Amino acid sequence: xxxxxxxxxxxxxxxxxxxxxxxxxxxxxxxxxxxxxxxxxxxxxxxxxxxxxxxxxxxxxxxxxxxxxxxxxxxxxxxxxxxxxxxxxxxxxxxxxxxxxxxxxxxxxxxxxxxxxxxxxxxxxxxxxxxxxxxxxxxxxxxxxxxxxx
Amino acid sequence: xxxxxxxxxxxxxxxxxxxxxxxxxxxxxxxxxxxxxxxxxxxxxxxxxxxxxxxxxxxxxxxxxxxxxxxxxxxxxxxxxxxxxxxxxxxx
Numbered sequence: 001x002x003x004x005x006x007x008x009x010x011x012x013x014x015x016x017x018x019x020x021x022x023x024x025x026x027x028x029x030x031x032x033x034x035x036x037x038x039x040x041x042x043x044x045x046x047x048x049x050x051x052x053x054x055x056x057x058x059x060x061x062x063x064x065x066x067x068x069x070x071x072x073x074x075x076x077x078x079x080x081x082x083x084x085x086x087x088x089x090x091x092x093x094x095x096x097x098x099x100x101x102x103x104x105x106x107x108x109x110x111x112x113x114x115x116x117x118x119x120x121x122x123x124x125x126x127x128x129x130x131x132x133x134x135x136x137x138x139x140x141x142x143x144x145x146x147x148x149x150x
Numbered sequence: 151x152x153x154x155x156x157x158x159x160x161x162x163x164x165x166x167x168x169x170x171x172x173x174x175x176x177x178x179x180x181x182x183x184x185x186x187x188x189x190x191x192x193x194x195x196x197x198x199x200x201x202x203x204x205x206x207x208x209x210x211x212x213x214x215x216x217x218x219x220x221x222x223x224x225x226x227x228x229x230x231x232x233x234x235x236x237x238x239x240x241x242x
Contacts, residue, residue, distance in 0.1 A: 057209075077191045128194065
């Protein structure tokens with residue numbers, strides 16, 4: 001399928017690469033379809049790119065890359081929304097933000113994206129855990145980009 | 151919006167399944183107990199707002215990152231997702 005992106009221009013992605021978020025993301029309720037594109041070949045950072053809005057993309061990383069002990073508990077509501085039978089059929093992503101003059105990259109560990117890899121349904125969950133906030137320092141931007149290139 | 155006056159120990163029922171109990175009132179702080187079925191998600195409102203705000207910040211930050219259209223990309227990257235939810239073990 002043909003999609004338009006700010007970052008990569010017009011690209012082709014296979015239909016099966018489309019991830020569906022029935023509830024959208026928080027604050028982006030209308031953004032229901034995304035795909036994942038690597039920041040660079042084999043890079044651990046990936047774009048969660050809207051299939052429908054070229055301008056909407058989030059830089060993401062699997063949290064364990066930077067936070068090995070990160071763990072979340074899925075509620076029944078999450079399991080139901082994802083149509084998830086087996087918790088091991090999930091992938092988890094954290095959204096990254098770059099802020100300030102220091103170009104600090106932070107990960108939102110309070111609002112991870114959980115994807116059912118069997119049916120490609122996704123959901124942003126809100127984690128009510130005092131250990132996790134919306135901004136956890138990952139690295140300076142240049143360091144994060146360099147570290148991620150494997 | 152419905153506004154109800156309640157005292158400590160009094161309750162509010164929402165639908166058939168949800169009960170809110172005013173556990174205590176001290177100064178400007180109210181402690182609430184909530185009884186609800188497991189499929190009902192109960193969250194402090196500001197937590198929801200923080201994640202929503204962070205999403206907006208992340209989308210803005212992404213727009214400001216330099217981009218290189220020549221960078222090679224792979225559309226089927228989604229297929230490389232690996233199961234990695236350790237915490238999932240806790241889910242019954």
